[in-house]
Amino acid sequence: MDYEIRIAKPSDASGIIRCMQSVMDEKIYLVGDIYLYTERGEKDMIKNPDDLNIVSVVNNEVVGIMKIQRGIFRKTRHTATLGIAVMRGYRHLGMGRRMIGEGIEWCRKEGIKKLNLEVFSSNENAISLYRKMGFEIEGVRKNQFLIFDTFVDDVIMSINF
Template sequence: MVVDLKQMASKHLEKNNYRVKGHQVIIRQAVPEDAEELRKRFARVVQEEVYLDETPDDLPDIREKRREIKEIRDSEGMYAVVKVDGKIAGSAQLKRGSKGISHHTAQFRTWLTPGYRGMGLGKKLMEYTINWAKKHGIEKINLDVWDTNDRAIRLYRKYGFRVEGCRRRQAIFDGKYVDEVFMARFL
């Protein structure tokens, strides 16, 4: 089966344009052509060894990243990118639960590369994600976050997420135990 990527992109291309602190910001659905830049930017966040559980060895190659974009979209999920002045600065994903069982829920994941934090992009991505979820029949958004990520937890609380549970001492960063906090929002 031949897939028309432009048709696929236009079908799911919900785009928002903003001006933030003098920069042109666009949030739109990812397309397979974004894979190389997404991988590069995501690798930068992983190198920080602060916000994500991945290691540089875990990173998908470009072909796998293209497949991931397509799989999320094919399962009626969301894979959005935020571009600042034409460069990908981060992404947000909603991975839907299994059809028939938990398809009304989605697991949220987001990241921003260094240099683009503190610009309000997290808020814009969150608003985009919640609006997208409502339009596409998602009833509950789930996420997990390290308890040391105060900035993210404040953002999630601001947008109505509540703590549902915690895995104590789930990770070790700089020799200190970190809890994994599970949060959710009903739409």
């Protein structure tokens, strides 16, 4: 399948919202049930030079999004947080790997010293990908989530540059 990986433009905002909501609707990968950003809020994030938004696009539709947000406080500006979602039907095609690769390169260029993420312990695909990209498990918050009557741990991972 042909896809393009590129930096998001403000005009991608509605596509990003649709993509995030469709992954949230699956209920098992992301904490929120409803994506809270409006189109205007999403556009502001895309324009924020402290953030990186990379999209994966098929036939002009956003099917994957990776967001890196830099810490907003003086004490956290050396850190950033990564989030990623690829829509069902487009997974295991290499989009995740490529978007995270772009994200890591951006962090290095920006002088970020630590890139953080959190992932459900049940999400073995994602954990396997993060390890391959150089993330290490830094800690685990036990039983942090209750997903369809099963307790799931919060796995905290990071790369230190």
